[in-house]
Each structure stands twice: as C-alpha cells, then as structure tokens.
Amino acid sequence: MKTIKRFLIIAIIAISAIFTGCESRDSDMILPENPIFQNYFVKYNLTTKQTEAKATFRTIDKTGTRLVLKGKSSIMLNGKKQDAFSTAVIDGYFYSWKNQKGLLNAKFTYVKNGTKKFNNTFSSKDISNIEFKSGHDKLELKKDNTIIWKGNPIKAGEEVYVIVYQRGKTSAIPSTSKIGATSITIKKEDLKDLKAGKAKIHLTRKLTKNTIKEEDGKAGGSVTLENLVVAYTILK
Numbered sequence: 245m246k247t248i249k250r251f252l253i254i255a256i257i258a259i260s261a262i263f264t265g266c267e268s269r270d271s272d273m274i275l276p277e278n279p280i281f282q283n284y285f286v287k288y289n290l291t292t293k294q295t296e297a298k299a300t301f302r303t304i305d306k307t308g309t310r311l312v313l314k315g316k317s318s319i320m321l322n323g324k325k326q327d328a329f330s331t332a333v334i335d336g337y338f339y340s341w342k343n344q345k346g347l348l349n350a351k352f353t354y355v356k357n358g359t360k361k362f363n364n365t366f367s368s369k370d371i372s373n374i375e376f377k378s379g380h381d382k383l384e385l386k387k388d389n390t391i392i393w394k395g396n397p398i399k400a401g402e403e404v405y406v407i408v409y410q411r412g413k414t415s416a417i418p419s420t421s422k423i424g425a426t427s428i429t430i431k432k433e434d435l436k437d438l439k440a441g442k443a444k445i446h447l448t449r450k451l452t453k454n455t456i457k458e459e460d461g462k463a464g465g466s467v468t469l470e471n472l473v474v475a476y477t478i479l480k
Contacts, residue, residue: 268310269309269312270312271301271313271314271356271357272357276357279304279460279462280311280460280463281304281306281308283301283302283336284352284364284465284467285297286366286470287469288347288471290373290374290472290473291473291475292474293345294345295341295346295347295348298337298340298341299326299352299354300338301313304463310331310336315357317354319353320352327342347367349366349367350365350367351365364456364458364467366467368469370469371402371450371469372449372451372471373395373449374393374449376393376473376475377394378391379391379427380445380447382478383435383443383445383479383480385435387432391406391427391429391445393426393427397423397424398423403420404420404421405417405450406448408438409445410444415430416434417434418434438479440480441479442476442478443476443477445475447472447473447475448473450470451468451470453467454466
C-alpha cells in the first residue's frame with residue numbers, strides 16, 4: 245500500500261504547463277520514414293455510463309517529442325474529431341474526448357501523412373471490473389478506513405486508487421499495486437483537509453499495456469485503461 249501525495253506535484257506541473265506547454269513539434273516537419281509512437285487513454289465511468297478518451301503521439305518511441313498532427317495526419321475516436329486540443333496539459337495527452345455517452349468500444353484511427361492508417365480498439369472489458377463491496381459508505385476522520393471491492397484481485401500491471409471529494413476539496417490519493425490485493429486503506433492523514441459531512445468517493449482500477457495491436461514499425465505504443473465507480477459517503 246502506498247499513499248501518493250499527488251496534488252502538490254500536479255499543481256506545480258499544471259502551472260508549468262500553462263506557461264510553457266509540453267514540448268512539441270508539428271507532424272509535417274517529421275520525416276515520413278520516422279515511426280510514430282501512439283499513446284492512448286480510456287476511462288470508463290461505470291456509475292454514470294460515460295467514456296473519456298485521450299491520445300498523444302511521439303516521434304520515434306515513447307521518449308520522443310510529442311507531435312501536433314498537421315497536414316494529412318489526424319486522429320479520430322469512433323469517427324469523431326477531438327472535443328479539445330491543447331499542448332498545455334498536465335498529463336501530456338494533446339487530444340481528448342470527454343463525457344461520451346455509454347461505455348463505448350473506443351476505436352482510435354490514426355492517419356499518418358495520409359498514407360498509413362492505424363486502428364486500435366479498446367473496451368471496458370479489456371480491464372477487470374470493479375465495484376464497491378464494503379467500507380465505503382461511512383469513513384472515520386480519526387482512524388484508518390479499509391475499502392473492499394468486488395472484482396478480481398489486482399494482477400500484474402494493474403493499480404487501484406481512491407479519492408474522496410468534498411465541496412471543492414479532495415483527499416490524498418492512496419493507491420495499491422500489490423498483486424492479489426482486494427482492498428485499499430485510506431489513512432486518517434489522507435482525510436486531513438476534509439470535514440464531517442457528505443462526500444463522494446471515487447474508486448478506480450487502472451491497467452497500462454505497453455503494446456497495442458497496430459503499431460507504426462518499431463515505435464511501439466501504449467494504452468492506459470481505467471474503470472471508475474463513484475458512491476456517496478459520510479465522513480464522521
């Protein structure tokens with residue numbers, strides 16, 4: 245078990261991103277023979293039945309410079325252009341599609357220079373399901389709380405994390421990637437910025453795959469998949 249104090253780090257990165265943006269190059273400035281690394285993200289909100297998706301691209305491999313798709317290069321999700329584009333993003337994904345209705349089979353179609361097309365499809369079934377089982381309906385502010393989930397134990401490459409939201413404030417983000425785990429602990433220190441009363445608790449299972457079906461040569465590709473469930477809770 246580990247507790248990740250992400251918010252201070254995220255705030256610093258966010259400020260940096262706003263003023264400088266992520267380093268990037270236009271795709272039409274890249275030699276056509278250079279392979280492109282594809283990086284995808286899909287989150288399924290199992291509670292609201294919505295899908296969020298993101299994509300970004302890099303030259304040569306996963307460490308390469310991110311690309312702004314220009315000219316005859318494009319990316320679509322299920323035949324739709326992105327809802328938003330920005331190089332000033334915290335997570336590094338330039339292209340995003342938010343709050344798509346339904347738990348969609350997410351088909352990304354990347355066209356490279358108008359000559360090559362790569363199709364990669366992902367679904368909520370590509371990652372194990374997760375549901376609240378116990379420990380989530382009431383949280384004690386003065387002691388540790390254990391959340392048990394329904395669904396498979398954690399497997400290699402998976403992570404489960406939890407966040408509590410209350411009137412614009414958030415808890416720390418405890419997470420676990422321990423293989424075989426079926427529970428996660430929210431320590432009392434994680435809730436120190438919250439008060440007694442109603443709140444929402446988000447439980448997420450995350451899986452990262454370092455390969456995708458259709459890759460551009462030896463550049464490779466990756467996808468991060470998340471299944472999220474949300475419930476109301478009472479802080480005491």
